[in-house]
Amino acid sequence: MRLRARQGEALTGRFVVPGDKSQSHRALILGALATGETVIAGLLESEDVLATAAALRAFGARVERFGPGRWRVIGGPWRSPDASIDCGNSGTSVRLLMGAAAGQGVRATFTGDASLSKRPMRRVRGPLEAMGARFEGGDTLPLTVAGPVTRGIAHVNVPASAQVKSAVLLAGLGTDQPVEVSEPVPSRDHSEIMLAEFGVAVERSGGTVRLGSQRSLSGRLVSVAGDPSSAAFALGAAAIVPGSEVRVENMLLNPHRSGFVMALQRMGADLAMSNIRGQSGETIGDVRVRFGPLFGAEFTPEEIPSMVDEIPILAVVAAGARGETRIEGLDELRHKESDRLSLMAEGLAACGVAARSEGDALVIDGGPIRGGAEVRTEGDHRIAMSHLVLGLAAEQPVTVDEADMIATSFPTFREAMRGIGARIEEVAQ
Numbered sequence: 001m002r003l004r005a006r007q008g009e010a011l012t013g014r015f016v017v018p019g020d021k022s023q024s025h026r027a028l029i030l031g032a033l034a035t036g037e038t039v040i041a042g043l044l045e046s047e048d049v050l051a052t053a054a055a056l057r058a059f060g061a062r063v064e065r066f067g068p069g070r071w072r073v074i075g076g077p078w079r080s081p082d083a084s085i086d087c088g089n090s091g092t093s094v095r096l097l098m099g100a101a102a103g104q105g106v107r108a109t110f111t112g113d114a115s116l117s118k119r120p121m122r123r124v125r126g127p128l129e130a131m132g133a134r135f136e137g138g139d140t141l142p143l144t145v146a147g148p149v150t151r152g153i154a155h156v157n158v159p160a161s162a163q164v165k166s167a168v169l170l171a172g173l174g175t176d177q178p179v180e181v182s183e184p185v186p187s188r189d190h191s192e193i194m195l196a197e198f199g200v201a202v203e204r205s206g207g208t209v210r211l212g213s214q215r216s217l218s219g220r221l222v223s224v225a226g227d228p229s230s231a232a233f234a235l236g237a238a239a240i241v242p243g244s245e246v247r248v249e250n251m252l253l254n255p256h257r258s259g260f261v262m263a264l265q266r267m268g269a270d271l272a273m274s275n276i277r278g279q280s281g282e283t284i285g286d287v288r289v290r291f292g293p294l295f296g297a298e299f300t301p302e303e304i305p306s307m308v309d310e311i312p313i314l315a316v317v318a319a320g321a322r323g324e325t326r327i328e329g330l331d332e333l334r335h336k337e338s339d340r341l342s343l344m345a346e347g348l349a350a351c352g353v354a355a356r357s358e359g360d361a362l363v364i365d366g367g368p369i370r371g372g373a374e375v376r377t378e379g380d381h382r383i384a385m386s387h388l389v390l391g392l393a394a395e396q397p398v399t400v401d402e403a404d405m406i407a408t409s410f411p412t413f414r415e416a417m418r419g420i421g422a423r424i425e426e427v428a429q
């Protein structure tokens, strides 16, 4: 399916954002590792998260949906699945599940779609092997992992990857040996937060997280907050479409996920946060963005992990700002669902934006956006959604060559965008 976005009225109202993808994967996985029942409210029901749910059933957990976003997980001892586990498009599923499976002492073969099969797995294989897990395969999927984990580890998490950190911590649940991960630059910490919520002793000091001696989990209630990576499309759109005012409620405001909101503020956006409170160990709140003049800014490599999935939409916002924006330290973007650094530079340039990649940096000279192109997404959900937002602010419509993959992270994207007045339509083949 191709989609086309065009300029229309101002964007206004409440943007209905689904549950956070990172929290959703973790709530299911920790539920499956826990004794007793875990009830989840606000689970993101996207293809990536459903891949995790299906995998956990194959590992022996009971995973049931009992209402919209409402799920029940009954954990217990894991078993080795008979068939291979297909993680589809989801890096978080495969990397976290490899760690969890190793820790539970089971054996499983993991596969994925064409995009996931190209993504680097050595980064998780290396530390898990150091912990005693055995692997068959190479540096990419398909890969077979077999537990148990027999040794501890002091892992240094470079480049900052929450998926690698989480794999090590989940594997570490299966041993009483010392397990720690240190991070020169912090990655998102939802695993640490949620493990503690489930009763695991998690010690954190400086940039290091360490498992204590209490490593068993008990089932509990988890409320998932709104996904800031999905909300970013509406907040970014409101910042560059004249006359707009959009608000998002109950959004995850974890500082390691708030880089995009901070970036908007630094570029001069009219943005306000309110109703800030705690939920399931996380900070959440409401965010409101109004259209106003934006100015280019510089972003350093240390800032990237806190907005790693939002760089494509940040680049679109930069296209609508006055002056130059330079985003440094984007090597990790080359290892996502596509080479996001190259595809953003290409798509923006095709729409008349002065954008280029310079090594690991993306440089954008903002101004009026011409649009009027069909851009290549290589089946990457965030590349598709970002260019559709570009089309809302462009003089001529912007078409994306493929949009089905949006369902991996944000299946309700079109209706949510329509709800604030965005004009996004299907294009006949």
Ligand SMILES: O=C(O)C1=C[C@@H](OP(=O)(O)O)[C@@H](O)[C@H](O)C1
Pocket (backbone or CB within 6 Å): 021, 022, 023, 092, 160, 161, 162, 163, 164, 166, 187, 188, 308, 309
């Ligand atoms: O742990 C997670 O939930 C995620 C971590 C990030 O990946 P890396 O760990 O590769 O940085 C991010 O890009 C991904 O969308 C979700």
Ligand SMILES: C=C(OP(=O)(O)O)C(=O)O
Pocket (backbone or CB within 6 Å): 048, 089, 090, 091, 092, 093, 309, 336, 337, 382, 409
């Ligand atoms: C990189 C992403 O996810 P994953 O690594 O789970 O495929 C993403 O959602 O942008």
